[in-house]
Amino acid sequence: MNLSFSWDLHWSCNYRCPYCWWHNRWDDLGKRNVYPGTDKLIEVWKRIHDKYGEAHISIAGGEPTIYPDFWQFIEKLLKYHRVNIATNLSGDIDYLLNDMNDGELLKRLTVGCTFHPLFADINQFTSKVKKILDKKVTLSFNYLPYPPQIKEIPKLKEKFREFGVEFLITTFWGTYNGKQYPQSYTDEELSIIDPILATRKGEKFQTKPVVTKGKLCNAGRTYGIIHPNGEVLRCGGGSWKGESIIIGNIFDDNFSLADEPKPCDSEFCPCNEWAMLLVDKSAQATHTDK
Numbered sequence: 001m002n003l004s005f006s007w008d009l010h011w012s013c014n015y016r017c018p019y020c021w022w023h024n025r026w027d028d029l030g031k032r033n034v035y036p037g038t039d040k041l042i043e044v045w046k047r048i049h050d051k052y053g054e055a056h057i058s059i060a061g062g063e064p065t066i067y068p069d070f071w072q073f074i075e076k077l078l079k080y081h082r083v084n085i086a087t088n089l090s091g092d093i094d095y096l097l098n099d100m101n102d103g104e105l106l107k108r109l110t111v112g113c114t115f116h117p118l119f120a121d122i123n124q125f126t127s128k129v130k131k132i133l134d135k136k137v138t139l140s141f142n143y144l145p146y147p148p149q150i151k152e153i154p155k156l157k158e159k160f161r162e163f164g165v166e167f168l169i170t171t172f173w174g175t176y177n178g179k180q181y182p183q184s185y186t187d188e189e190l191s192i193i194d195p196i197l198a199t200r201k202g203e204k205f206q207t208k209p210v211v212t213k214g215k216l217c218n219a220g221r222t223y224g225i226i227h228p229n230g231e232v233l234r235c236g237g238g239s240w241k242g243e244s245i246i247i248g249n250i251f252d253d254n255f256s257l258a259d260e261p262k263p264c265d266s267e268f269c270p271c272n273e274w275a276m277l278l279v280d281k282s283a284q285a286t287h288t289d290k
Helices: 026-030 039-054 069-076 096-097 124-132 145-162 188-195
Strands: 003-008 056-060 080-087 109-114 138-143 166-169 173-177 177-183 222-226 231-233 245-247
Touching: 039 056, 039 069, 056 124, 069 080, 069 096, 096 124, 109 124, 124 138, 124 145, 138 145, 145 166, 145 188
Parallel strands: 003 056, 003 222, 056 080, 080 109, 109 138, 138 166
Antiparallel strands: 173 177, 222 231, 231 245
């Protein structure tokens, strides 16, 4: 089984970006954080490995690197699963740089470094990027085209060219100046964004929302979104407006994924998961400007 999870390790972050999914919700969401300790987490992920085999786990947050004993946990997790970390690089990376020296394990790790110009210094950010690259860890540079930040994209792309790092942008889902995005990008903005939009399974992130509701999908069968308290949702579309369509809890010893594809519950798929999960990708052709 080609299994993958996206895991919000905890809803805690030292930045307060206005375009974040969790903007103005940190205090309430933080009440649902669970910190069971490394041993318990490894027990959970070993159980998943024993039941389903190796998975690809994308870890985000909040900011995951400020989670207690984060890199020590990642070192142990890599023995069972492949891991991608989405990080603003504000946390301590000394353990990664100085103590994680198993080259075979490090081949199972990728780091997606996201630059947030409202809070981060570009020189400090790129200094950490260079140190991680020197460690021979696969790294990408991620950036969100929030409307006020789009003008910086050409300059940042050029800045990161010197590192030979993949430059990835997705799309902003939310409201800015009373307009709903991503469908409100102007032609000028799209001319900057579209040529370098990231893809998922060959499909670009959406600038016009794709309607997925009712389409047969493997979300919840070969993929799941995990919340900090262990709740598992079929996909990002099942929670981005707060619906929280929960299919189980990863901390439950009897947790199981679905045995077969099911119709999509959500109108849209903002994380582009449809590209890897719809049973028939050609069935997703409907778009909307709303």
